[in-house]
Amino acid sequence: MKLNSSTVIVGNKVVLVPYKKIHVPKYHKWMQRKDLQEATASEPLSEEEEYHMQNTWFLDEDKCTFIILDKKIINSTNNEIDAMIGDVNLYLSNIDGKKIAECGIMIAENSARGQGKGFEALALMLKYGCEVLNVQKFEAKINLSNYVSLNLFKKIGFKLIDKNIFLEAILVNEVQEEYKKWLNEVTNGLSIISYDELLRCNLNS
Template sequence: MLKGEKIVLRPLKESDWSKTISWRNDLMIKKLAMMHPFPITEMVEKQWYEKMLASTDPGVVYFTITDNEDQPVGFISLTRISYTHRNCYLGIVIGEPEARGRGYGYEAVTLISDYAFNKLNLRKITVEVVEINKSALALYEKLGFIEEGRMKKQFYSDGAFLDVFIMSLSGTEG
């Protein structure tokens, strides 16, 4: 469990599925976080939780983001963790609309970056951000992520092919 001032990153709980399924079915979140556009059924979401709750895969770390009353407000992950190259990919969703813009995303990424660098001994975190996601681009810039590249017309949604930025944050060993 990683504790901040406004939020906590805690392990997944089975009961979280009833919140996360609505976020994973939100078409705007799907677009902003570049998830696949298919609907997610209760069975699929519950099966994902069953798999993740039993997982000991060291290449993937998921946390539920909660407020200080243990109410889930989002989720955050490190995936494709490589202990050889000491890098990983970041994903984050603040799912509850009223929870956005309160500093939760900033604190969640700060906490998981510290965890990645100082507990897992990783040295670099990469995130891919679709060009229309201005709030995420601003968040990562504020956190010190730098642009490494831009994939042209990489992501299709609503009749347009959109560019995707590759951004990264390096630990002190860089």
């Protein structure tokens, strides 16, 4: 969405940047992998189709996505492509006056898993959803065999409420003030800068 097109969210382990055309070739390569197709319930696209999807994410006001960068790598190399480790998304809808967002996250680089980077990236996105997009309820649909993602969403406050015919678990998180306070605690150290500043500053400062 255009709202986050110049927004960079800096955490302790990861940096979230808007999905831009420069990210498409590496993202496209990720999505040719069978394991990621299965984990995200996605069909492989051509690179041309991937560029079209990136443009759709930029234009549509009901979709918000950030590319996840490894903070250590972006600090040491100033190279976004080398630092890319995954993405995190929100699909927005308005039902009976309530802003609802379906969440998704992918850590594509195996070397970046098991280090709390997915947890922080998701927490940063949820905080952004609450404070900037005014989301009142989060949802997630996760393959029942994807134990890592299921555990991640439960750890971050989602509750399993149902299963669907596609063998997906349906999890929800109703946003309350106490939850917002908890998000503030787990995202301590967060800062927001402009995309133009990204490569001109020390992200540790």
